Amino acid sequence: MNVLIVEDEAVIARRIQRLLTEVAGDRVDRIRTAGSFDEAKDWLDRHPVDLLFLDLNLNGRDGFDILKRAVARSFHTVVISAHTERALEAFEHGVLDFLGKPFGPERLKKALDRFFDTGRRADFAARYLSVRKHTGLVLIPLAEIRYLKGANTYAELHLEDGRTELHAKSLEKISALLPACFERVHKSYIVDMNRVKELRAFTGSRYELVLDDGATLPVGRTRYKVLKEKMG
Amino acid sequence: MTRFALIWLMMPALPLWAQDSVRVQRVVYHKGDQRAWASPDFDDSDWKPLRPYLRKQETYRGALWIRAKITPGKRSDPRPRALRIVATANYQVFWDGRFLGGNGRVSAKSGYPPGRTETIIPVPDDLDTPETHLLALRISTHLGDGKLRLMEPRFDRLDRLIHDSRMALIPMSLLSSFLVVGLYFLFTGRVDSRQGALRLFGALCVMVGTLFFLEYWRLLGYPYHLHRPRTLIINALTMMVSVMLPLFFFTRYAVPGRMRWTALAVIPMIWAWFGHQDPDLRNAVFFVSGLSLSLAATLWAVWRRRPHAGFGLTGCLTAAAGVWFARDQFVELHFYTSFLCLMLLMLASTALQLRALRRRHEEARLNASRLENELLRRHLQPHFMMNSLTAVQEWMEEDPPTASRLIEALGQEMRTLARIADRTLIPLKEELALCRAHLTVMSYRKDWHLDLECSLAVENVQVPPALLHTLIENGITHAAGEPPGFELVNEQLEGDVCFTLTTLGTRPGGGQGQGTGLKYIRSRLEEAFPGRWSLEESPLENGWVTRIRFPLQEVSS
Numbered sequence: 001m002n003v004l005i006v007e008d009e010a011v012i013a014r015r016i017q018r019l020l021t022e023v024a025g026d027r028v029d030r031i032r033t034a035g036s037f038d039e040a041k042d043w044l045d046r047h048p049v050d051l052l053f054l055d056l057n058l059n060g061r062d063g064f065d066i067l068k069r070a071v072a073r074s075f076h077t078v079v080i081s082a083h084t085e086r087a088l089e090a091f092e093h094g095v096l097d098f099l100g101k102p103f104g105p106e107r108l109k110k111a112l113d114r115f116f117d118t119g120r121r122a123d124f125a126a127r128y129l130s131v132r133k134h135t136g137l138v139l140i141p142l143a144e145i146r147y148l149k150g151a152n153t154y155a156e157l158h159l160e161d162g163r164t165e166l167h168a169k170s171l172e173k174i175s176a177l178l179p180a181c182f183e184r185v186h187k188s189y190i191v192d193m194n195r196v197k198e199l200r201a202f203t204g205s206r207y208e209l210v211l212d213d214g215a216t217l218p219v220g221r222t223r224y225k226v227l228k229e230k231m232g
Numbered sequence: 233m234t235r236f237a238l239i240w241l242m243m244p245a246l247p248l249w250a251q252d253s254v255r256v257q258r259v260v261y262h263k264g265d266q267r268a269w270a271s272p273d274f275d276d277s278d279w280k281p282l283r284p285y286l287r288k289q290e291t292y293r294g295a296l297w298i299r300a301k302i303t304p305g306k307r308s309d310p311r312p313r314a315l316r317i318v319a320t321a322n323y324q325v326f327w328d329g330r331f332l333g334g335n336g337r338v339s340a341k342s343g344y345p346p347g348r349t350e351t352i353i354p355v356p357d358d359l360d361t362p363e364t365h366l367l368a369l370r371i372s373t374h375l376g377d378g379k380l381r382l383m384e385p386r387f388d389r390l391d392r393l394i395h396d397s398r399m400a401l402i403p404m405s406l407l408s409s410f411l412v413v414g415l416y417f418l419f420t421g422r423v424d425s426r427q428g429a430l431r432l433f434g435a436l437c438v439m440v441g442t443l444f445f446l447e448y449w450r451l452l453g454y455p456y457h458l459h460r461p462r463t464l465i466i467n468a469l470t471m472m473v474s475v476m477l478p479l480f481f482f483t484r485y486a487v488p489g490r491m492r493w494t495a496l497a498v499i500p501m502i503w504a505w506f507g508h509q510d511p512d513l514r515n516a517v518f519f520v521s522g523l524s525l526s527l528a529a530t531l532w533a534v535w536r537r538r539p540h541a542g543f544g545l546t547g548c549l550t551a552a553a554g555v556w557f558a559r560d561q562f563v564e565l566h567f568y569t570s571f572l573c574l575m576l577l578m579l580a581s582t583a584l585q586l587r588a589l590r591r592r593h594e595e596a597r598l599n600a601s602r603l604e605n606e607l608l609r610r611h612l613q614p615h616f617m618m619n620s621l622t623a624v625q626e627w628m629e630e631d632p633p634t635a636s637r638l639i640e641a642l643g644q645e646m647r648t649l650a651r652i653a654d655r656t657l658i659p660l661k662e663e664l665a666l667c668r669a670h671l672t673v674m675s676y677r678k679d680w681h682l683d684l685e686c687s688l689a690v691e692n693v694q695v696p697p698a699l700l701h702t703l704i705e706n707g708i709t710h711a712a713g714e715p716p717g718f719e720l721v722n723e724q725l726e727g728d729v730c731f732t733l734t735t736l737g738t739r740p741g742g743g744q745g746q747g748t749g750l751k752y753i754r755s756r757l758e759e760a761f762p763g764r765w766s767l768e769e770s771p772l773e774n775g776w777v778t779r780i781r782f783p784l785q786e787v788s789s
Contacts, residue, residue, distance in 0.1 A: 009619055010679040015626035035713050057615050060709040060747075082618030101614075102622040 002048055005033045006040040006066075007055040007080070012101070016053055016080065016108070023109045027116070037066050049075045051115055056081040056090070068093055072130035072137055074153065074168040076176070078111050091124035094177045098123075118172045125179035129157065131165045140165060142182075146195050146211060148174060150188040185209060185227060186220040199224075199231055254387040255303040256367075261285055265295035265340050265370065270326035272366035274299075282382075289509075291378040295340040298369040304387060306362045314354040314390040317369070318383040320376060320456040322347040326368040327359050334370075342374035350453030352393045376457030400451030403444040403568045410441025413579065429484035433582045436476050440575055443469045444568060463511045470515045471501050474522025481526050481544055484581070485533030497525045523551055539588070540581040547577035596759065603755055604653045606748075607698050611649055623677040634676060641672035649698070656760045657694035659787040666701045671718075674708050680715035682708070689723045694785040696756035700733060703778055706749045707735035716775070729784040736775040757782060 003020060007013040013033045020028060032047070034040035037058055043049075052075055056063040064086075070077045071094040079090050084100040091098060097111040114120050128139045140157060149156040150171035157165040167174060175182070175190055183193050191209060198210040199219070207219035209227075219227060260279035268274055276299050304313070315325060315332070322336030322344065332355065336347025359365070373380055386393070414437030417430050446466050454462070478497055482490030504517035527548045533541035554570025610616065620642055627635035648666045652658045664686065671682040684704065700720065707716045716737040723730050750767075757765040757780070765782035 009623065009677050011623045011626050011677055012619065014630075014679070015622065018626075018630075039713070059711065060706075082614035082622075084614065101618040102625045104625070 001028050001050045003028060003031045003051050003053065004040060004043055004049045005031065005053045006037070006058065007033065007053070008035050008058045009055075010035070012055075012080075019105045019108045020112075023105055024112055037061070037063075040066075044073070051075055052077045054079050056083055056086065064089075067095070068130050068137055068139070069132075071095060072132040072168060074170070074173070076115055076169075076173055078115075088124060091122060092127040094126035094129060096122055096176060114176065118176060120176060121180070122177055126177040129167055129174070129177075131157070131167055133165075138165070142179065142192075145192060146213070146215075147189055147191040147217060148182075183223075183227065183230070185223050186218050189217050191217060193230070196231070199227055253305050255305070256384065256387075257301045257303070257364075259283065259298065259300040261296060261298045263292070263294065263296050265297070265338075265372075269297045269299065270331075270368045270370070271329045273329075286380065286382060289379045292380065293342065293374050293378045295338065295370070295372045296380070298371060298382070300367045301364050302367045302385075302387065303364045304360055304362060307360065309389060312354055312357060312390050313360055313387060314352050314393055315367075316350065316352050316386040316388070316393050318350050318385075318450075319369075319371065320349060320379070320381045320459045321371045321373040322456075323372075324370040325353050326366075326370070327355060328365050329368075330359065332356075338370050338372045340372065344374070346375045346455040346457050348453035349456045349459060350397070350451065352390065352397070354390055355387070373456075377460045379460075381459065397451045397453075400448040403448045403572075404452075406572070407441040407445040410437045410444070410575075414438035414441065417582070429480060430582060430586060432476055432480040432483055433578060436473065436480060436578070437575070439469055439473050439476070440571065443473060444571075448568070467505075467511050467514050467518075471505065471518045474501065474518040477522045478525035478529055480578070481529035481533070481548075484544065484585070485529060485536075485538040485541055487529055487532060493525065493529070497521045520555060523548060523555065527552060540584050543577045543581035543584075547574035547581075550574055550577070599755065600654070600656070600759060603752065603759065606752055607653045608649060611646060620673060620677060627676065638673065638676040641669050641676070645669035645673055652697040655697055657785065658697045660688075660691060660693050660695050661787075663695050663697070663700055666698065667704050670701055670704060678708070678715070682715055682718075684718045684720060686720045688720070690729050690784065692786050693722075693729050694787055695731075696753075696760045699753055699756060699780070700731070702749045702753055703733050703735070706747065707738055707776070710738045712738060712774075724784060725781065727784055728781050730779065730781040733778045733780075734772070734775065735778070736772070738775050753780075 001024070005013050005016050005020075007016065013035070017031050017033060020031060032043055034043055044052075052070055052073075054063065054067060054070060054077055056067065056079055058066075063081075067077065067079065067090060076096040077094075078097045078099065079087075079095050080099040080101060080103065081090075082101045084098070087098040087100070097114055099107055099111060114122065126142060128141055129145070131138045131140055140159070144160045146158050146160060148167075148171060149158065151166070153170050155167045155169055155171045155174050157167055159165065171184075171188065171190060175184060178190065181193050182190050185191050191211070195212050196209050197212050200208050200210060200216075201224070202208070205221050207221070207224045209217045209219055211217065259282040260276055261282045262269065262276070262279045269276075279299065282298055282300075307313070317323065317325065317335070319335075322334075322338050324334035324338050325332045333351070333353040334347075335351040337344040367385070371380070414434045417434030417437065419434075420430070443466065446462055446469070449462070475494060475497060479490060479494045481487070482493055487493065500521045501518050504514045508514055508517075526544075530541060530544035530548050534545050550573040551570045620638075624635055624638055624642070627638055645666065648662065648669060652662060652666070664684070667684055671684060674680070675682045704718055707718060714737045716735055719734040719736075721732045721734075750769075754767060757767065761782045765780070767781075768779045770777050770779075
């Protein structure tokens with residue numbers, strides 16, 4: 001795992017690094033610390049990163065713009081900030097976790113568990129997904145998403161109006177940020193269950209879902225039972 | 233303008249009366265006491281004219297008779313008439329030998345209580361015929377200064393005479409209002425040390441109220457031996473009022489050199505006091521000098537567009553018009569009304585000034601508490617507090633002695649802040665201690681070596697709280713990844729002190745004047761030195777220079 005810590009307080013950056021090494025052990029391959037956003041951006045452009053620890057107030061600048069850009073990327077973002085009053089807002093934008101300062105190793109471990117255990121979800125679900133396009137960042141409300149489809153390391157967001165957007169995160173990573181109504185129905189599909197009209201079973205253990213607009217999606221064999229129970 | 237109209241409506245009707253054409257002729261006197269002198273048949277050809285005797289003002293204790301021919305003329309109204317006698321003596325009045333009435337016991341010997349200065353003696357209808365009658369006054373003076381003062385008797389309708397003396401109650405009763413207003417301004421006048429005008433107005437109110445009371449007491453009558461002291465007090469009060477009136481306007485409208493100008497009014501007053509005995513003449517000189525100077529002051533104020541100057545000018549013009557139309561009778565008729573107008577306009581202007589002052593004070597107070605709040609909150613807000621705590625936490629685990637030093641510095645900074653936050657100015661020494669405490673905290677947080685290099689020409693000086701501290705805090709916050717360096721220099725320029733803080737190693741834009749930190753500094757400077765400070769910023773290649781200049785105030789030990 002490659003980690004980038006963005007924090008302008010040297011002692012605090014050192015603390016995150018130290019605790020991370022303590023908690024994650026050899027699961028961490030490389031930790032890099034950046035004291036400014038420019039330095040962080042440089043690093044991200046050139047090196048693969050899996051997890052970003054981000055301080056929201058760097059050198060007197062509000063870090064929310066950076067946060068919005070970070071969550072559109074393929075890696076997960078964990079915010080470490082003194083401004084706990086902005087936690088909910090950060091979660092809504094799709095951060096995996098929010099650590100209020102000061103913090104201890106236990107709290108950091110919880111954040112890491114959330115990162116490693118793909119089945120777990122964030123404390124508060126996202127309300128938007130940031131998508132990076134060549135024109136800039138686009139904020140897509142989750143309410144407009146009908147289902148998500150895995151495409152290699154990316155995720156396709158299928159929207160109400162028929163458009164499709166590509167998100168840099170994998171389906172696994174995104175699922176950790178989504179609210180409970182989004183259900184993994186297949187290894188390549190996550191669906192907003194509020195939009196499901198019907199669950200169909202075919203011979204040969206083939207299953208599918210019919211959405212309210214008539215579209216059909218495949219359902220994994222292991223997921224069918226769970227879905228059946230949930231839908232009554 | 234509606235305010236002006238209201239005040240003019242409140243002005244009472246001028247007490248102008250038409251008097252019946254009564255003629256008084258051949259007023260003569262003789263010392264001594266004989267009952268026969270009351271008779272119209274008595275031959276008084278060897279008696280001397282009274283007027284020169286009164287003018288001489290000789291001291292005489294004993295009895296004296298005055299005889300005069302009075303021609304009431306044709307009556308225009310059937311209502312009964314009466315004589316109003318004003319004299320500083322006890323007396324009896326005879327009409328064609330018939331006793332009409334009197335005032336106190338008349339005797340060649342002393343020892344009887346004094347009569348009142350004013351009496352109204354009705355004349356029976358059968359005696360009030362148009363032809364000439366003999367009016368005889370039997371007088372004795374024993375008390376007081378022994379100088380006889382006698383006003384020409386007024387023969388008029390009884391109801392009018394009574395009405396006139398009742399009218400005196402209006403100005404007299406104003407004493408209580410003037411006292412209330414005056415004492416209010418005297419006691420609450422110190423809203424602002426620069427506003428002496430409020431107290432001057434308070435003092436003027438008290439004096440004018442007393443002056444009205446004493447002046448109009450005459451119409452009700454008082455024991456005659458009090459006449460001399462009353463006149464002297466009125467003279468002194470008029471003089472004081474006449475000095476304080478222009479002084480008030482000079483102060484109120486901030487005319488430069490007010491004492492010098494006021495001294496101008498005192499010169500004719502001294503001349504009148506020592507050069508003339510006539511109390512009415514003295515009062516007139518006092519009042520005219522004071523009023524002229526007040527007019528000049530208010531005219532200047534209107535020309536220089538001083539706030540509420542129109543009120544002062546209108547008031548002075550009203551009083552001046554009163555003088556012009558009434559001339560020598562000014563004190564009798566128009567004194568009260570025109571002066572009341574002047575005082576009301578001054579009150580309006582002063583009340584408006586007071587309101588403006590209160591508002592400014594309120595704003596300043598709110599501003600001060602806002603600044604205090606802002607300073608304290610800046611250090612209780614999560615960014616500072618939580619980051620410091622996290623650093624403490626890290627040092628505790630890594631190197632406990634450093635954690636201890638960090639906590640100490642943090643305690644020192646918070647303690648100093650709490651102590652200075654509500655003050656307008658603090659000694660430079662305390663400010664520097666605060667800066668150093670903050671630098672220590674930040675050194676441990678950032679793991680940097682931070683220092684403030686000082687080269688101070690003026691050490692004993694007061695600065696607004698957290699002035700330099702805020703600049704240093706800004707410099708650290710906007711540091712470009714390297715530890716910033718701080719150099720502080722100060723020097724004395726004329727009566728000012730000029731601080732120059734150089735911050736090296738900050739991002740460009742880090743020192744821009746729009747930040748909340750600089751807003752705080754500007755507000756603090758304005759609070760301590762309204763309009764007398766300057767703040768300049770200029771960029772360096774890798775930092776900022778901030779120059780702050782304000783009046784030098786030494787620390788009082």
